[in-house]
Amino acid sequence: MIALALPAETGSEGGFVAPSPEDLHLPDIFPWFAPYGTGFGKQMLVVLLSAAIVAIFFLIASRRRQLVPGRLQFVGESAYGLVRNSIGKDIIGEKEFRPWVPLLTGLFFFILVNNLMGSIPLFQLPAFSHVGSAYAMAGLVYVTWIILGFRRHGVSFLKLMTVPAGVPKGLLVVVIPLEIISNFLVRPLTHSMRLFATMLAGHMIIAICAVGTEFLFLHGDGIIKGLGALTLVGGIAMFLFEVFIQVLQAYVFTLLTAVYIQGSLVEEH
Template identity: 90%
Template sequence: MIALALPAETGSDGGFVAPRPEDLHLPDLIPWGAAYGTGFGKQMLVVLLSAAIVAVFFLIASRRGKLVPGRLQFIGESAYGLVRNSIGKDIIGEKEFRPWVPLLTALFFFILVNNLMGSIPLFQLPSFSHVGSAYAMAGLVYLTWIILGLKRHGGGFFKLMLVPAGVPKVLLIVVVPLEIISNFFVRPLTHSMRLFATMLAGHMIIAICAAGTSFLFVHGDGLIKGLGALTLVGGVAMFLFEVFIQVLQAYVFTLLTAVYIQGSLVEEH
C-alpha cells in the first residue's frame, strides 16, 4: 500500500507527522521551467497512460467483431452498453443520445482509469487529485454545453438558461442573477471540485492510515503495535471504499455531463 512510499515521519518531539498533499505529488520526472514549477511529472504520465489504456483496450476489443463475442469483445461491448444505455439513452433521450455516446464513453472510462490509478501499486496517484486536471475536464464539458446550446438555439440559449418557464416577470430581477451564478459559475466549479475533492480526500485518508500504521509498528511497542494492526485493518477497509468512490465519481461526472447536454438540447427549461 501507500505505506511503502510513505515511511513513518516523526516531528522534533518524536511524535507522528501526518502526510501532506505535497508528499503525494512527487517531483517531476523530467523537469523543465523550474522557475514556474512545471515539468513532466507522475501526474502527466498517469494521464497519458490512462488515455493509452482506454484507446488500446477498445481498439483490441472491437478489432474483430464476431456474432458470438469472445471474452474481450464481450467485456468491451458490455462496458460500452453501460454508458450507452444507462447514461446516454436514459438521460439524453432516445432521439438525441446517439451522437453523444462516444464522448460519454470516452469521459467515463478515461476518468475511471485515471481514478483507479490511485489504487494500483507503484502508480498510486489519481491524477484528478490535482485540481488542474479536474478543471480541464469540467472546462471541456462546459464548452461543449455552451457551444451545443448556441448551435441548437442561437442567442435564445441564454434566455433558456436564465429565464425559467413560468416565473413571474416581477421576480426576474432576482431570478436572472441567481441563474447566471448557478449555471455559468457554480455549475463548472462544482463539476470539477466534486471530482477533485473526492479523489484528493480519499487518497489522503489512505495515506494517513498507511503512514500511521507504519509509525505505530516502527516506533511503538507492546500494545501500541497492536493498535497498528487495527489501523492496518481500517486502512484496508478505506482502500476498498476508495475503489468504490473512484468508480462512482467516474459515473457521476459522466452522468452530469449527459444532464448538461440534455439541458442544451431541450426546447424549454
C-alpha cells in the first residue's frame, strides 16, 4: 500500500534507494495561498479529520441515550468507560478523577484515531510521525499539569516537585537540580518523543518493507525476486505490529497524562 505512494527507486548505479523521513513530509495541499506555503498539508488534514471523527462518533453515540443501550451507544459507553475506569479512576483516584475524564477521553481517542490513520489506505500518515504534533500534545499536558499544581498548592508546588520526601538534607544539593531537570525539562520531552519516535519508526519500517518488496519483484532475478515474497510477509507482520503499537501509544500517552495530573494533586512525592 505504501509502495503506491513511495515507488521503488534506483540509484545512479542501479541500487536500491530506501525511503527517508523526508518522504513523509508531503507538500502543502494549498500552497498558493501564501508565498511560503500555508502549512496545510496532508498531516493537518489528518489532524482535522481525526478531531471530526472523534467528535461526531461520541455525539451520535450519546444522542439517543436509552436505559438498554443500542449498539452504537454500547460502543460509545464502553470506550468512555475504558478511559474513565482503567486510566482516570485507577490512576488519579476515586475522589479526584471525575473532572479529568473528558480531557483523558479526548486525548486517548484523538491520538488513537490519528495513529490509526497511518494504517488506513490513501491516508497512510500518522500525524504524530511529525514531531511538531507530538510537541503540541505534550505541551498541552505540560501546561495543564503546571497550572493545576500551582492552583492546588501555590508556590509550594515548586518544593513538592523538587524536594522529595525523606531525602537527607546533605543530598538536596544534588537531588534538587536533578529533580528540576527531570520534572520540568525532561518530562515534556520524553512525553512527546515517545509518541513521535514510535510513530515515525513504525511508519518508516513499513515503508521500507513495501518499497523493498516492489524493488525485488521488479528488479530482481531468480532467487532474488523470490526474496520479495519474504519481505512482503515481513511487511504484513510489521503492519499488524504497528497497529498494535498505534493503540498502545495512545494508551501510554493518556496514562502518563493521568500520572502527571495525579502527581500535581497529591501533597507529597
